Amino acid sequence: MKEKNQLARQYRILLVEDEPTNIQMIAGYLSSDYILTIAKTRKKALELLASSPFDLMLLDIQLPDGNGFEICQHVVANREKYGNISIIFMTSLNSPNDEARGLSLGGNDYIHKPVNEVVLRARVKLQIQLIRKNELLEHFTCFDGLTEIPNRRAFDEQLKKEWHRARREHKLLSLAILDIDYFKQYNDLYGHPAGDQCLRIMAANLTSSFVRNSDFIARYGGEEFAVLLYGTDLETSIQLMEKSLAAFIEKNIEHQGSSIRSCVTFSAGICTANPKADSSSNFLNTADKELYLAKDLGRAQICGKRLAPLPK
Numbered sequence: 001m002k003e004k005n006q007l008a009r010q011y012r013i014l015l016v017e018d019e020p021t022n023i024q025m026i027a028g029y030l031s032s033d034y035i036l037t038i039a040k041t042r043k044k045a046l047e048l049l050a051s052s053p054f055d056l057m058l059l060d061i062q063l064p065d066g067n068g069f070e071i072c073q074h075v076v077a078n079r080e081k082y083g084n085i086s087i088i089f090m091t092s093l094n095s096p097n098d099e100a101r102g103l104s105l106g107g108n109d110y111i112h113k114p115v116n117e118v119v120l121r122a123r124v125k126l127q128i129q130l131i132r133k134n135e136l137l138e139h140f141t142c143f144d145g146l147t148e149i150p151n152r153r154a155f156d157e158q159l160k161k162e163w164h165r166a167r168r169e170h171k172l173l174s175l176a177i178l179d180i181d182y183f184k185q186y187n188d189l190y191g192h193p194a195g196d197q198c199l200r201i202m203a204a205n206l207t208s209s210f211v212r213n214s215d216f217i218a219r220y221g222g223e224e225f226a227v228l229l230y231g232t233d234l235e236t237s238i239q240l241m242e243k244s245l246a247a248f249i250e251k252n253i254e255h256q257g258s259s260i261r262s263c264v265t266f267s268a269g270i271c272t273a274n275p276k277a278d279s280s281s282n283f284l285n286t287a288d289k290e291l292y293l294a295k296d297l298g299r300a301q302i303c304g305k306r307l308a309p310l311p312k
């Protein structure tokens with residue numbers, strides 16, 4: 001899933017070409033618009049592809065140590081290693097059969113040499129536009145439009161991923177489910193736009209409270225949020241959430257409809273599990289139950305429960 005600030009980014013092209021004059025010419029056509037990296041051999045191309053992310057590969061077919069068709073086939077068969085890179089063949093093998101072969105192996109396009117600047121720029125631009133549209137689509141399906149944090153769908157995916165990762169790596173996983181207190185009254189009293197603004201502040205507060213790369217914050221439902229904390233025990237999770245609640249209360253968002261304070265607060269339920277010894281549905285249900293307990297105990301507080309511990 002892409003972060004918001006990755007939506008406006010520079011695109012990276014790997015040029016696989018051994019002929020110096022072609023390299024110079026193509027670099028002249030493309031390097032002002034894209035980040036261009038050059039590989040003169042099959043070996044170098046595969047090394048670069050495995051070690052850094054590229055969006056597009058411009059692939060010559062006749063290379064000193066290999067063949068572009070075979071590189072394309074290998075990359076397409078090993079997407080988990082090489083990523084979802086687009087491939088444009090760029091070759092002097094100009095027969096329809098060669099072109100058909102390149103496209104049927106998974107190439108996205110096929111450009112004939114000698115390369116024409118206008119044709120090359122247009123074909124590259126088309127592939128990059130497709131990549132960009134896919135990124136935007138992914139962004140809009142995974143991010144909540146109001147708060148600009150990941151949505152429920154993204155959370156479900158992340159939970160699945162982190163649950164399996166924690167099983168593999170023998171780590172704890174903590175989940176907090178949060179709910180704004182008396183939010184119906186807040187909407188009724190201050191209006192829906194003010195309610196929306198309150199949700200945005202809540203999301204921003206969580207984003208500044210949980211700053212580790214592995215921390216994952218999502219809008220879980222209407223006025224509910226979820227935080228996944230990888231490799232974090234219950235005590236630490238509760239401490240972090242208490243700090244986050246204190247920071248939120250400090251924002252002092254007036255709430256005359258709250259029976260417990262004159263500002264907006266939230267309640268949270270936390271569950272910590274050892275995914276090797278538990279089920280993710282029990283994990284979710286327990287966090288939910290803890291949230292209801294926090295509500296029952298008076299709101300503006302955090303309750304938590306540990307499921308199976310890590311083995312000693």
Ligand SMILES: Nc1nc2c(ncn2[C@@H]2O[C@H](COP(=O)(O)OP(=O)(O)OP(=O)(O)O)[C@@H](O)[C@H]2O)c(=O)[nH]1
Nearest residue numbers: 179180181182183184185187192195196222223295
């Ligand atoms: N402004 C706004 N309100 C929302 C949104 N999504 C859900 N809500 C409101 O959130 C409120 C949730 O109300 P309840 O589930 O009764 O919970 P509550 O009033 O917070 O009560 P407690 O959780 O028991 O403290 C409802 O009034 C929903 O309309 C949203 O996107 N924007």
